[in-house]
Amino acid sequence: MYFYYFKLALLSLRKTPLLTLLMVAMIAIGIGATMTTYTISYMMSKDPIPNKSANLYQVQLDSLNYEFADNDILPNTIAYQDVQALLKSDIPKNHVALGAIQTEIGPIDNPSIERQTLEVRTATSDFFAMFEVPFLHGGGWSEQDGKDAAQVAVLSKETNGWLFNGENSVGRTFYFGKDTYRVIGVLDDWNPLPKYYELSYAAFKKPNGVFIPFNTQIKNEFLTLKLISNYCWKEPDDQSFAALLTSECMWIIFWVELSNAQDRDQYQAFIDNHAKEQQALGRFPRRIFNKLLPLKEYLTDEEIVSDDSKMAVWLAALFLLVCLLNCMSLMIAKFDAKAGEIGLRRAVGASQNDIIKQFAIELSVIGLAGGLLGLLFAKLGLMAAANTYHYLHSGLMQMNSQLLMSTVMLAVVSSLLFGLYPITKASRMQPSSQLKSL
Amino acid sequence: MLKMKSLSKAFLTDAIKTQALHPFDLTIEQGEFVSVIGPSGSGKTTFLNIAGLLEEHSDGLYELDGKDVAQFTDKKKSAYRNEKIGFVFQSFNLIPELNLYDNVDMPLRYRKFNSEERHKRIMQALEQVGLAGRKDHYPTQLSGGQQQRIAIARAIAGTPSVILADEPTGNLDSKMAEGIMSLLKDINAAGTSIIMVTHDNEQAAQAKRIVQIKDGHLSEYTQQKAIA
Numbered sequence: 001m002y003f004y005y006f007k008l009a010l011l012s013l014r015k016t017p018l019l020t021l022l023m024v025a026m027i028a029i030g031i032g033a034t035m036t037t038y039t040i041s042y043m044m045s046k047d048p049i050p051n052k053s054a055n056l057y058q059v060q061l062d063s064l065n066y067e068f069a070d071n072d073i074l075p076n077t078i079a080y081q082d083v084q085a086l087l088k089s090d091i092p093k094n095h096v097a098l099g100a101i102q103t104e105i106g107p108i109d110n111p112s113i114e115r116q117t118l119e120v121r122t123a124t125s126d127f128f129a130m131f132e133v134p135f136l137h138g139g140g141w142s143e144q145d146g147k148d149a150a151q152v153a154v155l156s157k158e159t160n161g162w163l164f165n166g167e168n169s170v171g172r173t174f175y176f177g178k179d180t181y182r183v184i185g186v187l188d189d190w191n192p193l194p195k196y197y198e199l200s201y202a203a204f205k206k207p208n209g210v211f212i213p214f215n216t217q218i219k220n221e222f223l224t225l226k227l228i229s230n231y232c233w234k235e236p237d238d239q240s241f242a243a244l245l246t247s248e249c250m251w252i253i254f255w256v257e258l259s260n261a262q263d264r265d266q267y268q269a270f271i272d273n274h275a276k277e278q279q280a281l282g283r284f285p286r287r288i289f290n291k292l293l294p295l296k297e298y299l300t301d302e303e304i305v306s307d308d309s310k311m312a313v314w315l316a317a318l319f320l321l322v323c324l325l326n327c328m329s330l331m332i333a334k335f336d337a338k339a340g341e342i343g344l345r346r347a348v349g350a351s352q353n354d355i356i357k358q359f360a361i362e363l364s365v366i367g368l369a370g371g372l373l374g375l376l377f378a379k380l381g382l383m384a385a386a387n388t389y390h391y392l393h394s395g396l397m398q399m400n401s402q403l404l405m406s407t408v409m410l411a412v413v414s415s416l417l418f419g420l421y422p423i424t425k426a427s428r429m430q431p432s433s434q435l436k437s438l
Numbered sequence: 439m440l441k442m443k444s445l446s447k448a449f450l451t452d453a454i455k456t457q458a459l460h461p462f463d464l465t466i467e468q469g470e471f472v473s474v475i476g477p478s479g480s481g482k483t484t485f486l487n488i489a490g491l492l493e494e495h496s497d498g499l500y501e502l503d504g505k506d507v508a509q510f511t512d513k514k515k516s517a518y519r520n521e522k523i524g525f526v527f528q529s530f531n532l533i534p535e536l537n538l539y540d541n542v543d544m545p546l547r548y549r550k551f552n553s554e555e556r557h558k559r560i561m562q563a564l565e566q567v568g569l570a571g572r573k574d575h576y577p578t579q580l581s582g583g584q585q586q587r588i589a590i591a592r593a594i595a596g597t598p599s600v601i602l603a604d605e606p607t608g609n610l611d612s613k614m615a616e617g618i619m620s621l622l623k624d625i626n627a628a629g630t631s632i633i634m635v636t637h638d639n640e641q642a643a644q645a646k647r648i649v650q651i652k653d654g655h656l657s658e659y660t661q662q663k664a665i666a
Contacts, residue, residue, distance in 0.1 A: 004547055011535045344531045347492060348545035348592070349520025351513045432483075432492040435527060 002361065009362035016334065020366065023330050027370025027411055030323030032377025034316040035407045039382060039399050041313050044204065047296070048196045049132065052257065055093075056130070056196075057264070057292040059086065059254040061275060064233050065285045073301070074291055075231045076199055077250045080218075085274050087124065091267045092256040094130035097214050098123050098197060099252055100227040103177045105210060107163050115175065118159070119227060121208040122217040128154070128185075130257050131197060136160075138170035138185035141213050145184075149219035151176070152212070154185040159209035179220075181212065193395040196295055197255060199229050200302035218245070228252075248283070256292070268292055324418040331419050335359065335426035342426055343434030355427040363419040364412050371411025375399075378407060439599060439631060440466040440489065445498035447484055458484045461498060462656035464649065466633065468599060471626045473642035474635045476651035482635045483604060485651060489633060490523050490602045491515045503599070520548050524593030524630075528605035530585040532577040532592075538564065539573040542592045549596060563591035567621060583614030590621055600631040607641060619644060 013020040047053050060074040061082055068074055078086075083097045099122040106115030127133070128140035141152050153176065160166060160183075163174050173180045194203035217223075221241035228251045236247035244251075258264045271290045278284050293301070335342075342355055350358075378399065386397035399407070447459040459481045466472055476482050487493035488500065491507060500507050502518060510518065524545075525531075532541050542563055546556045564570040567587035569580075577585050586606060593601050603622065607615035619641055626632045636642050649658050 001547065001550070015535050340531070341533060344533070345544065345548075346516070347490065347519060347525045347531075349516050349548035349596075351516035351548075353513070354516070354548060430493070432487040432490075435492075435531060 001357075005358045005361040006365070008358060009365045012338070012362055013365065016337075019330060019334055023327050023334075023366050024369045024373060026323045026327045026330070027367060027415060028373035028377055030320035031371060031374025031407060031411045031414075032381055034313070034320045034410070035374065035378035035399070035403065036381030036385065037312040037316040039378065039403055040385065040397065041310060042403065043193055043395060043398070045299075046193070048192045048194055049295070052132070053196075053295045055257050055259060056295040057256050057258060057267075058295070058298050059256060059271060060291040060293055061250075061271065061284075062287060062289040063248060063250065063275075063278070063284050064231070066233060067286075068231075074289070075229065075250050076298075076302075077229050077231065077252055078254050079248055079250050080245045080252060082274070082278075083252050083254060086254060086256075086271065089267065089270050091258070091263055091270055093259050093263075094126035094257040096124050096127045096130050096197075096255045097252050098127070098255070099214055099217050100224065101217055101222040102224040102227060103222070104175070105159075105163070105177075106175045108173055108175060108180060113162070116162075118209050119224075120210045120212055122212055122214045122222070124214045126257075127211070130255065131192070133190055134188040136186045136188040137168045138183070140185055140211075146213040146215050149215040150213060151179060151181045151216060152184045153181045154187060154211040155183055156187050156207055156209045157189055158207075160186045176210075176212075191395045194299065196299060197253070199253065203302075258292070264292060320414070324414055327415070328418045328422060331363065331422040332425065335422050338426070339429055339434040342429055343431040346429075346431035347435060352427040356423055359419070359423045359426060360416060363415045363423070367412035367415030368408065370415065371408035374411055375404065375407050439468040439503060440464075440633075441499070441501040442489075442495075443499040443501075445488070445495050445500055447481075447488060447493070448496045457654055459488075459495075459651075459656065460654045464656065464658070466600075466631060466647075468631055469626070469629050470647060471623070471632045471645040472634070472647045472649060473645035474633060474649045474651060475637070475639065475642045478637075480651045481654045481656075482651050485656065486602050486604050486633065486635050490525060491519050516548070520545055520596060522599045524596065524598040524601040526586070526589050526593050526601060526603040526606045528608040530577070530582070530589045530609075532585055532588055534577050537574050537576050538569065538580075538588050538591075541577065541588055542595050544592060545596045559595045559597075560591075563595040564588075566594065566625075567591040581614070582610050583617055586610060586614070586618050587621065590618070590625070594625055594630065598630065600633060601625065603632060603634040605635055605637065607636070607638065615641070 049056070058076060059078060060076065061078045062074050063079060063082065087095060087097065089095070101120050101122060102117060103120055104115045105118050107113050125141055125143045125146040136157060140154055141150060145152055155163065155169065160169055163169065164172060169183045169186060171182065173182050191207050195205065195207065196203065223241065223244070230249055230251040232247065232249040234248040236243035236249060256267060258267055268290070272288055275284045275288045275290055279288065345355065382397040382399070442462065442464045444461045444463065445459070446457070446461040449456045449458055474482050474485060484493065488495050503522065507515065539560055542560045543556055546559055551559070561570055564573055567590055569584060569587055569591065572580070577588065580588065606622065607618050610618060622632055622634065623644065634645065642648055647658065649656060
């Protein structure tokens with residue numbers, strides 16, 4: 001019977017092509033606008049590493065001598081001298097100190113390719129294991145490489161494509177500023193969204209193209225102030241890099257992976273003890289207040305999903321509502337025009353339920369067509385957004401399969417929901433009064 | 439088969455009550471051919487709608503095949519209309535975007551017959567009205583008389599107990615009307631009851647019984663008296 005209703009739906013839609021087109025277009029525009037904004041908001045807010053986000057914590061230490069924002073909020077970065085101490089702990093499964101620099105990079109044996117200035121992520125050796133970074137060739141640096149401040153690098157797939165034409169470049173060298181660095185690993189596609197390990201301002205920027213050991217940055221005294229969040233509440237003794245390292249300036253992001261609650265408690269005690277020891281030495285002047293901020297809390301606290309994007313979703317949903325209300329009035333007109341047919345079908349034996357099913361199928365077809373066209377509109381909307389905001393992570397503007405399905409489902413369900421009144425009204429028509437209108 | 443006792447129908451609009459049919463008794467047995475005559479607005483169509491379960495009566499009893507229809511749910515009424523009643527309307531009421539085969543198929547779909555059974559019944563009905571060869575045509579490709587034949591085929595495809603015909607020849611010329619009357623008589627001869635509303639006294643006279651409705655009052659006459 002449902003196939004019969006489907007056939008009737010197609011015939012009915014073909015009979016009034018303009019009305020059908022209007023209804024489909026109205027649904028499609030509303031769905032397109034809603035899903036464009038929702039996709040961006042959804043991609044911004046989803047869990048970037050669901051299998052271990054509960055085990056990842058950002059370490060925050062209150063080594064300040066003033067209240068930072070309010071009593072409970074601390075900077076996202078810590079001082080180098082604290083990093084040195086924390087890296088000695090064996091409680092975390094992994095721990096990572098992160099810095100960032102900017103330098104010129106280019107190929108050695110291909111002068112036709114111009115050098116480019118790239119942002120480089122500096123990290124301790126656990127970075128790749130902790131954040132489950134996939135490799136295409138080679139791997140990350142060892143702990144020893146890190147300690148030795150080896151001049152090695154891991155390239156993203158994109159950077160490797162640019163520098164080495166996508167070949168396996170492990171063992172090959174390239175210009176890194178004035179020096180040459182050896183490639184030890186090439187990443188596979190890795191576009192975490194948001195880049196949760198970063199500071200919030202960079203969370204939706206393009207993925208890093210080059211990674212080098214943290215100690216290599218330190219040894220070579222690389223520093224790009226604009227890429228770090230540097231809270232220097234007490235000026236360093238002088239302008240030297242060595243003075244920065246021994247200062248109270250907080251500029252290094254520190255993440256730990258703790259396997260369970262027991263480890264977390266142990267580690268909390270460890271950082272508190274560290275703070276107390278430092279306090280005895282004259283540091284940590286205000287209090288012992290250190291935080292292990294869970295990843296999800298960090299993303300919320302840092303407002304990585306902004307209220308603006310949520311507001312845009314609500315506005316788009318409101319627009320969808322207006323589209324659907326318009327569509328509903330067209331549905332009422334459509335079903336009123338079919339009163340004669342309804343009367344006839346009732347006369348030859350269709351029950352109210354049969355009429356409801358027939359028109360529900362017809363609206364589902366309209367909803368499905370609206371959903372598919374809406375999907376196209378959403379894709380176009382996302383392409384336009386990607387074009388306008390080209391500096392943002394391209395993953396923000398892409399629908400995953402779940403969103404694709406949701407778009408079509410939303411169109412069908414909302415069509416049916418808003419068709420409920422017109423359908424019920426049509427099914428309750430007194431058949432005898434409509435028979436003469438066919 | 440059809441028994442109405444003290445049955446009446448009144449329409450209520452705001453505070454105004456209009457008595458469309460005053461209380462009447464009527465019994466029609468299986469196989470009868472009954473004409474219903476009366477001037478326009480006398481209540482003929484209301485009577486037919488009540489008989490066809492398309493409208494509810496206000497008071498009295500209406501039994502169809504021994505069952506009190508007032509107790510029926512919408513589903514049951516629909517099933518009764520589908521199985522026991524065939525409708526033929528003055529303006530044919532064919533769906534223009536469906537071909538003749540699919541128009542005749544319509545009531546059978548709601549009967550949940552399988553496709554083989556439906557096909558058999560459709561072809562039999564189309565053959566009975568002499569239009570089997572045009573099953574793929576559309577209503578607009580037919581003359582008025584042919585369209586009414588298709589409407590009759592649709593009415594008989596489900597082998598109903600009774601056919602309710604509302605001015606079946608009202609839109610046809612006399613020659614075509616004659617053909618339709620002949621077809622209805624053939625169907626009646628095969629055992630199907632027919633209740634036909636008509637303005638045409640000559641056609642009414644072809645029925646075995648005549649019921650007259652005037653100002654909502656229903657009365658029955660013998661053939662010869664009624665036509666006088």
